Amino acid sequence: MHKFFIALVVLLLGSAAAHAHAYLDHANPRVGSTVRTAPRQVTLSFSQKLEPSFSSAQVTDAAGARVDQGARVSGMQINVSVKPLPPGTYRVHWKVLSVDTHTTEGNFTFRVGQ
């Protein structure tokens, strides 16, 4: 049995240096929030470093029309520029690849004004 636990310790020590799936750590505007002033960009911060070529995000309005003007991926963050946003509900879709080749995705809404 003690060999099992030695192996377990080795695994856990190895895990300290491992890269995991990239989770959305926080966003600005915050997930599910209402902001008074329309943001000029949406910022997504992840728990792992991203592969820029395989990571992106989009922003759509309530009708599903794109309102973003391109995304820039840098390190653990994606910045999405958006058009001037009138009051309403907007959905952010993201799909990213962490540097260890794991893909994760998600989406959330935020509201402007109202």
Next chain:
Amino acid sequence: MFSRILCAAFGLALVLGPSGPAAAHCFVGARFLPATLAIDDPCVADELSLPTIARFDTGDDPSARQLDISAEYSKRITDTFGVSIGRTWTNLSQPAGMRDVSGFQNWETTFKHQFLTDAAHEFVMSAGLSIEWGATGSPDVGAERFSTLTPTVWFGKGFGDLPDNAGVLRAFAVTGQVGYSIPTSSQTVTVDPDSGLLNFEFHPQFWVYGGSLQFSFPYLKSNVIDLGFPDFVNRLIPIVEAQFQTPAANNEGNPSITTGTVNPGVIFVADTFQVGLEAIIPINRASGTGVGAIVQLHLYLDDIFPTTIGRPLFSSTPTPNKPFGG
């Protein structure tokens, strides 16, 4: 009848091709379904449960106190087909006047095919076959001399596709499994040394089924609403699991009663491992006495060793697709 349907579904699932790439451990779209303790999760993955420790009082009369320490290793052969192998060491603290016994249970192997992954609806289904290999454990702790085959269907469903006005309900998910266990031997015949009469012990076939209801704080924070909870809270998945078995056939001489447990608990999800802790509440006297407990450390090998043993042996998706097809 139901067993025939289940076997047909199982066979169909095995011959169907994969419907889409399976993510490493149990990601289905935006949903992450953690490894559950009482039942199996619906995905194939590279993972290691070591150890799982359970302590409870058995349904025998009088009860024995049982300690199980088990390990299970799961390996993806392809993106959607995996094999797991596991074993349990058992210690039985018997009532006064009876000697305590310890030993290994039979080896168990499960072959699983994740044949449906619907990311948009956070829905996943798998089918497979679990085998308990007879005569590979100690009869002292109840390991049978015969093998048992259990074709099983698993599913998982997240509720993130509910309308936005459903609010926090979107953070809920359910998983479940239904199987039918078939012993390879229908009966054991022994001779009473005193009377010389034959004793027939029948080996019943069982429906084996269960499910889980889980609330994902990670999902709530990332996909519904960020309430600013501490990071520790945002990694918790409160869960209630339930697992049952009901005799279905060849049950002569045995009580025809459903046994099982309901397990409320919580799972903490870290980047490369999870820790689960649940109470074990028997549903009736035949299922046990008192409240037991189970704790598990579960390692995500696909995260710990992403380029070696954490990958499928044969992967059809060496290069990820560009997000949004862009």
